[in-house]
Amino acid sequence: MKAADLAVRDVSWTPAKSPQPVLHSTTFTISAGRVLGVVGPNGAGKSTLLRLLYRFQKPQTGQVLVGGQDIWSLTARDAATRIAAVLQEQASAFDLTVREIVRLGRTPYRSGFAAAGKKDENVVDGVLEQLNLLELAHRDFSTLSGGERQRVMVARALAQEPQVLILDEPTNHLDVRHQLEVIALIQKLGLTIVVSLHDLNMAARVCDDVLILKDGYPQGFGPPQALLSDQLVTDTFQVVAQREHLSLSGASHFSFSLPE
Missing domain, CATH: 3.40.50.300 (P-loop containing nucleotide triphosphate hydrolases)
Incomplete structure (x- = not known):
């Protein structure tokens, strides 16, 4: 990719x-x-x-x-x-295994009803390994946790290369x-x-x-560090936004309150 x-x-x-x-x-x-x-x-x-x-x-x-x-x-x-997309809407109970779902990402590379070839399986294996899903490859999608499901959907997208x-x-x-x-x-x-x-x-x-x-x-x-000013965030979200700089990490963090 x-x-x-x-x-x-x-x-x-x-x-x-x-x-x-x-x-x-x-x-x-x-x-x-x-x-x-x-x-x-x-x-x-x-x-x-x-x-x-x-x-x-x-x-x-x-x-x-x-x-x-x-x-x-x-x-x-x-x-x-x-281009691949991972959307908010997920089917709650695919009657498919993790590997079968990830394999769906190879559909654009196949003609008609042709079965997955060796290259397709190699890509699927690589994506499952990359996302630490090999141990879950034969699990039914509906048995996974929310975080695991999200990783599977990302894996399917990555299989599109x-x-x-x-x-x-x-x-x-x-x-x-x-x-x-x-x-x-x-x-x-x-x-x-x-x-x-x-x-x-x-x-x-x-x-x-x-x-x-x-x-x-x-x-x-x-x-973000240059764009996200207190005023821009306040005006956009209709809240009172204040960026606080964290001394130890050097990062910043917005806190929010409702306008009076």
Whole structure:
């Protein structure tokens, strides 16, 4: 798997029969191998942007380019070899084993109903090993914990051998330990990654760049330490935000309160 640049140029999207865009003109570029965090209040347009990035919806304006190529100039099969997504919605009880689910990631590389070949199995084995899932390979998906399920879904995406990985709220509904496991996984994948997060402090800790959205409008894009000012966070989330610098680690942490 080799990471690629992701360029988003003037993309916007408006639902059918609606006069108001859900996502207004948005432009940014992520260099290969960097992690972008997309943050903002509920209804900000985060999920809409992600759907445009993994080619579920076509933007009404603009382009999404991976490695300089417009994803809508590709067939769906070819696009699936460049972009993979892990969504919030998971089936609660796949009647499949972990290995069978991860093998589904090889579908874009097979013709018709052809069975998985040796290369496919080698890729599956490699991904299972990378994500420490070999011991769970023959377990039924429904018997796994939330954190284990999330790792399996990431493994299925990695089996596509994508250049760009999209993660929609990957820590949602996970306990603290499993959240930390998923974040550690994100940091070591080495792909170009776009991840939507509710936790602003987590985004600042994990991401190389942050895109802030509010009411479908971009509010800012850049490295979190430079971009995330008290005022910008306060205005975006309608809370009183104050960044505190931690003397021992040198990191910073936002605390929040309601406005009086």
